[in-house]
Amino acid sequence: MGILEIKNVSKSFGGLKALNDVNLSVQENTVHAIIGPNGAGKSTLLNCLVGKLIPDTGSVTFEGKSLLGRKPFEINQLGVSRVFQTPEIFGDLTVLENVMIPCFAKRDGVFRMHALETVLREAEIREKAESVLSDMGMADKLHMHSASLSRGDKRRLEMAMCLAQEPKLLLLDEPTAGMARADTNRTIDLLKDIQASRNITMVIIEHDMHVVFSLAERITVMAQGTPIVEDVPENIKGHPKVQEAYLGGAH
Amino acid sequence: MRGLERKDFILLAFVTAIALLAPIILNPFPADSPLAQFNAGYPDLMQRFAIYGIFAVGFNILFGLTGYLSFGHAAFLGIGSYAAVWMFKLLTMNVLPAVLLSVLLSGAFALIIGFISLRRSGIYFSILTLAFAQMSYALAYSVLTPITNGETGLQLSLNDPRVLDPVNTSGSLPFPSLFGIKMNAVAEIEALGRVYQFPAGYYFCAVIFLIAFYLSMRIFRSPFGLMLRAVKTNQTRMAYTGLNPRPYTLAAFVISGMYAGLAGGLLAAMDPLAGAERMQWTASGEVVLMTILGGVGTLLGPILGAGFIKYFENIFSKINDNVLHQWFSFLPDGMEDFVVTILHPFVGKGWHLTLGVLFMLVVIFLPGGLIEGFQRIGRLFRRRPKAGKDDPEHHPKPAPHVAE
Amino acid sequence: MDAILLQILNGLDKGSAYALIALGLTLIFGTLGVVNFAHGALFMIGAFCAVAMNRLLSLSFETIDPTRQDFLGNPLKVQTHYVEAWFGPEIGNAIVDWAVPVSLLLTVPIMVLVGFAMERGLIRFFYKRPHADQILVTFGLAIVIQEVIKYYFGANPIPTPAPSMFRGSFDFGVLIGFEPNAIIYPYWRLVYFCFAAVVIGAVFAFLQFTTFGMVVRAGMADRETVGLLGIDIDKRFTVMFGIAAAVAGVAGAMYAPINSPNYHMGMDFLVLSFVVVVVGGMGSLPGAVAAGFLLGVLEGIASMKEVIDLIPGINQVIIYLVAIVVLLTRPRGLMGRKGVMED
Numbered sequence: 001m002g003i004l005e006i007k008n009v010s011k012s013f014g015g016l017k018a019l020n021d022v023n024l025s026v027q028e029n030t031v032h033a034i035i036g037p038n039g040a041g042k043s044t045l046l047n048c049l050v051g052k053l054i055p056d057t058g059s060v061t062f063e064g065k066s067l068l069g070r071k072p073f074e075i076n077q078l079g080v081s082r083v084f085q086t087p088e089i090f091g092d093l094t095v096l097e098n099v100m101i102p103c104f105a106k107r108d109g110v111f112r113m114h115a116l117e118t119v120l121r122e123a124e125i126r127e128k129a130e131s132v133l134s135d136m137g138m139a140d141k142l143h144m145h146s147a148s149l150s151r152g153d154k155r156r157l158e159m160a161m162c163l164a165q166e167p168k169l170l171l172l173d174e175p176t177a178g179m180a181r182a183d184t185n186r187t188i189d190l191l192k193d194i195q196a197s198r199n200i201t202m203v204i205i206e207h208d209m210h211v212v213f214s215l216a217e218r219i220t221v222m223a224q225g226t227p228i229v230e231d232v233p234e235n236i237k238g239h240p241k242v243q244e245a246y247l248g249g250a251h
Numbered sequence: 252m253r254g255l256e257r258k259d260f261i262l263l264a265f266v267t268a269i270a271l272l273a274p275i276i277l278n279p280f281p282a283d284s285p286l287a288q289f290n291a292g293y294p295d296l297m298q299r300f301a302i303y304g305i306f307a308v309g310f311n312i313l314f315g316l317t318g319y320l321s322f323g324h325a326a327f328l329g330i331g332s333y334a335a336v337w338m339f340k341l342l343t344m345n346v347l348p349a350v351l352l353s354v355l356l357s358g359a360f361a362l363i364i365g366f367i368s369l370r371r372s373g374i375y376f377s378i379l380t381l382a383f384a385q386m387s388y389a390l391a392y393s394v395l396t397p398i399t400n401g402e403t404g405l406q407l408s409l410n411d412p413r414v415l416d417p418v419n420t421s422g423s424l425p426f427p428s429l430f431g432i433k434m435n436a437v438a439e440i441e442a443l444g445r446v447y448q449f450p451a452g453y454y455f456c457a458v459i460f461l462i463a464f465y466l467s468m469r470i471f472r473s474p475f476g477l478m479l480r481a482v483k484t485n486q487t488r489m490a491y492t493g494l495n496p497r498p499y500t501l502a503a504f505v506i507s508g509m510y511a512g513l514a515g516g517l518l519a520a521m522d523p524l525a526g527a528e529r530m531q532w533t534a535s536g537e538v539v540l541m542t543i544l545g546g547v548g549t550l551l552g553p554i555l556g557a558g559f560i561k562y563f564e565n566i567f568s569k570i571n572d573n574v575l576h577q578w579f580s581f582l583p584d585g586m587e588d589f590v591v592t593i594l595h596p597f598v599g600k601g602w603h604l605t606l607g608v609l610f611m612l613v614v615i616f617l618p619g620g621l622i623e624g625f626q627r628i629g630r631l632f633r634r635r636p637k638a639g640k641d642d643p644e645h646h647p648k649p650a651p652h653v654a655e
Numbered sequence: 656m657d658a659i660l661l662q663i664l665n666g667l668d669k670g671s672a673y674a675l676i677a678l679g680l681t682l683i684f685g686t687l688g689v690v691n692f693a694h695g696a697l698f699m700i701g702a703f704c705a706v707a708m709n710r711l712l713s714l715s716f717e718t719i720d721p722t723r724q725d726f727l728g729n730p731l732k733v734q735t736h737y738v739e740a741w742f743g744p745e746i747g748n749a750i751v752d753w754a755v756p757v758s759l760l761l762t763v764p765i766m767v768l769v770g771f772a773m774e775r776g777l778i779r780f781f782y783k784r785p786h787a788d789q790i791l792v793t794f795g796l797a798i799v800i801q802e803v804i805k806y807y808f809g810a811n812p813i814p815t816p817a818p819s820m821f822r823g824s825f826d827f828g829v830l831i832g833f834e835p836n837a838i839i840y841p842y843w844r845l846v847y848f849c850f851a852a853v854v855i856g857a858v859f860a861f862l863q864f865t866t867f868g869m870v871v872r873a874g875m876a877d878r879e880t881v882g883l884l885g886i887d888i889d890k891r892f893t894v895m896f897g898i899a900a901a902v903a904g905v906a907g908a909m910y911a912p913i914n915s916p917n918y919h920m921g922m923d924f925l926v927l928s929f930v931v932v933v934v935g936g937m938g939s940l941p942g943a944v945a946a947g948f949l950l951g952v953l954e955g956i957a958s959m960k961e962v963i964d965l966i967p968g969i970n971q972v973i974i975y976l977v978a979i980v981v982l983l984t985r986p987r988g989l990m991g992r993k994g995v996m997e998d
Contacts, residue, residue: 050491076493088488090481101481104474105493113502115475120256122474161492320787367983374690374786375982378933381926382975389975394968532926536794543791596806604806607798614792615780 001064003028003201004049004169009058011044018044019055020225026169026218031195031202033212036222037246042205045222046173049203050082051075062169073110079168085177087154089161091147095138098146098157099129102164129164136160136190152183156190163194170194172204176211188214213237221245259468262550266464270457273297274449281445288569291562294437294450295521299561301456302517305463307541307553309510312467313503314539315548316476318483319369322377322535323384326364327357327508329391329530331515333398336405336525343415344425346434346455350516357512358505365504369497372486384535391527404526427520429455434521452521459517463510468550470506479503511538540606544613546620555621560606567602574598657833661840662955668844668913670951671851672698675906676928677935677943678858679899685875685938686892689778690786692793695925696800697900700769701762701907702916703804706813708758712738712751753818755912762908763901770900774893797921805918812915817843821912843912850909854902855944861898862940871895875938930978936991946989950974 002025223245278292331353338349368379434452545556723731739747821842862868935942957973
């Protein structure tokens with residue numbers, strides 16, 4: 001039994017079958033990559049996990065609890081965090097405030113009317129946010145306006161926001177998209193560190209094979225809305241079905 | 252003070268000092284000087300500063316923090332006024348229960364209207380609030396006449412029950428009071444060869460205003476306020492951070508509705524009548540103007556905007572051609588007439604034209620409002636360190652620009 | 656049945672005005688992506704063009720007629736309209752009488768110029784600013800226009816008559832087989848409805864059948880792609896702004912006999928037209944037109960005595976009520992496109 005179980009999930013948009021009977025099991029404390037050519041349904045699958053889309057059929061369970069019908073913020077409160085392809089941060093706020101918000105969400109839940117407390121007096125929240133940020137190497141940027149950060153820093157900030165919640169499952173949607181090679185390598189190291197030090201299960205959607213093979217412990221290859229192969233990285237490389245999917249030799 | 256950082260405490264002390272000393276500060280010119288017409292220190296105007304200050308501060312909690320632009324807040328102002336007058340009619344002339352009911356009732360209405368309107372955002376939200384306010388206005392004018400007294404407006408009458416008050420035998424209408432202190436009472440004190448007036452009604456409003464301002468300050472600095480700013484910035488990220496934006500926005504909407512109701516109740520307490528025109532969308536537009544003009548999302552901005560608009564509305568309407576001719580009499584005759592002709596449409600009844608132009612200029616060139624203007628001027632001085640000593644007393648630190 | 660029909664007809668002229676304003680609003684929103692709160696003011700400027708034309712044509716000079724005497728026995732002073740002197744009494748009188756339709760000759764160029772000036776002088780600086788800023792600056796502009804009109808034309812409504820042949824009413828019911836006197840309908844309202852139908856048809860035909868219109872429609876659907884094709888879309892959009900202003904202007908000018916122009920009519924119509932646009936679906940031209948007529952007619956039906964007896968006050972709030980219901984059940988309005996103003 002994995003921490004995340006996806007069973008018989010299908011999703012259609014109009015006549016297009018984006019997901020076709022997907023079954024997937026993610027084991028706790030592993031890095032599981034999902035790869036596949038464009039249009040294979042990777043992003044749709046991810047959106048079904050976080051509550052943005054509701055599958056037509058099938059079930060998604062996380063730690064034995066069904067995720068279907070739950071809103072994104074409820075799923076997040078269960079311990080599932082998501083990093084977006086283009087960083088979603090609070091651009092108007094400072095870097096520190098950005099990370100304090102998930103800390104509050106972790107402590108106070110979906111909504112709390114703490115209107116007569118003072119943010120700056122919340123020492124415990126603040127310390128936690130600062131320590132996560134310094135882990136990410138952003139200690140010197142605490143009071144910067146987050147919209148003015150570089151693209152790489154925005155990504156790291158978003159990662160910090162997710163980690164501040166101490167999630168059990170971290171979903172990463174192309175975390176290295178548009179990065180230069182050096183940056184990509186830094187991100188790989190960072191993710192390795194995180195995995196080693198925090199025992200987080202990760203699901204990564206990625207195009208860059210270099211990233212996938214440096215990080216993943218298990219790989220699922222998807223094509224046309226269905227997982228075609230799932231195996232350890234060594235066995236994926238020369239797999240005929242995978243080559244078929246990528247080179248379009250199917251049928 | 253509890254829960255305030257040093258700079259906020261200084262700001263609060265500064266606002267308190269101005270509010271309490273207003274009858275002196277706002278009357279700089281002796282009554283017999285030709286400049287006395289620029290004095291703002293008479294009860295009616297000072298009360299409006301405080302009351303519209305509350306209205307704008309409350310509106311800013313919604314618009315400034317969450318970015319939701321309501322075009323219907325005047326509805327709550329009107330509801331507050333009606334509630335207060337009904338308390339005066341039925342229960343007692345004491346202002347406290349009246350104001351309390353104003354706040355509670357407008358809060359209840361805000362809860363309903365907010366719950367529905369907040370299902371949409373952006374311009375759809377603006378239109379929904381506008382629709383609700385216009386509906387309230389139309390109903391107050393027509394069907395609800397038994398409650399609102401239609402076009403005439405709700406007024407006190409001698410036959411009102413007023414169950415808690417002693418029977419009125421004077422034959423004249425009572426006036427709202429606070430435990431025996433009539434709201435239109437004025438204490439006159441002679442000092443420095445001048446007579447200063449300290450109106451009871453104004454001080455009642457000022458104290459409530461200060462409480463309202465202090466609370467808004469606390470909200471701005473609280474985790475709740477941080478969440479509201481998060482709503483404005485990125486609702487997607489908020490939802491994926493395990494926070495439900497809806498109750499936060501609704502709470503902000505209800506709080507700002509209660510502020511508007513409080514302002515409406517105070518308007519009725521200072522002058523016990525309530526009319527439907529208080530709910531018209533132009534009144535909603537006015538509070539938007541105040542907030543933007545002063546500086547949206549800042550603590551001090553809305554107060555500044557409210558004071559600015561109410562003061563110039565008052566002064567400009569007093570200026571007529573004679574006054575203009577007096578001012579420009581130093582110019583040669585032809586020039587004088589020319590200048591007066593140019594300025595004529597902008598003064599007297601043309602105040603709204605001036606306001607419209609001013610508002611456009613602010614939106615175009617100073618999106619941060621007057622506060623941003625002051626900050627820019629302040630920076631200008633700071634850049635030239637030799638030009639005069641930087642006296643912190645004369646350049647009170649502007650409120651931090653939280654909206655950025 | 657005839658009562659309902661009468662109210663539907665009564666709703667049509669107001670609905671026509673809503674539809675015309677909403678059409679312009681949607682054109683501006685769809686092409687430029689700007690929320691124009693000054694659009695009601697454009698409608699008002701149009702109405703005051705009719706007033707101005709009426710006054711202009713009534714300009715007269717004074718002559719003394721020695722052959723006639725007034726009641727004091729002095730020679731009679733006769734006021735003669737200039738147009739009468741120029742074109743002869745018959746044609747001259749007819750021109751004065753037809754001031755409102757003739758004013759369209761003035762309204763169209765003025766409104767196009769006003770539109771260009773607004774777009775080039777103000778709106779274009781706001782393309783990249785948030786919608787809230789656009790609303791606020793055009794709201795300020797609307798106040799300014801309103802106050803300028805008030806300054807020059809005064810605060811009172813100015814009655815502006817329709818041509819004499821369209822004054823009064825006729826028995827519309829008889830024409831379609833009802834009892835005599837069942838449906839009495841004013842001529843000018845019918846004229847207005849037909850006029851609105853023609854203008855709306857013209858705008859749609861223009862967008863549908865001309866190359867210019869095709870590019871604009873493509874631009875509405877996907878501005879960036881059209882820009883990439885090397886077409887100067889901005890210039891066309893400026894022209895569209897002028898056209899939208901002209902549509903609002905002629906709608907206002909022709910409406911002058913129905914509702915005497917006053918300085919706050921712009922704001923009154925703006926609030927309702929925005930509701931119309933939102934109900935129709937932000938960015939959908941057919942939606943704007945349909946919703947305009949729909950709400951006008953609903954307002955007419957809600958004004959029936961029977962309906963008011965049933966639900967008191969419904970005539971005052973029906974439009975807003977419909978707007979609230981539509982917005983809550985169909986977030987994109989009746990015919991709205993996906994992804995418009997939904998962030």
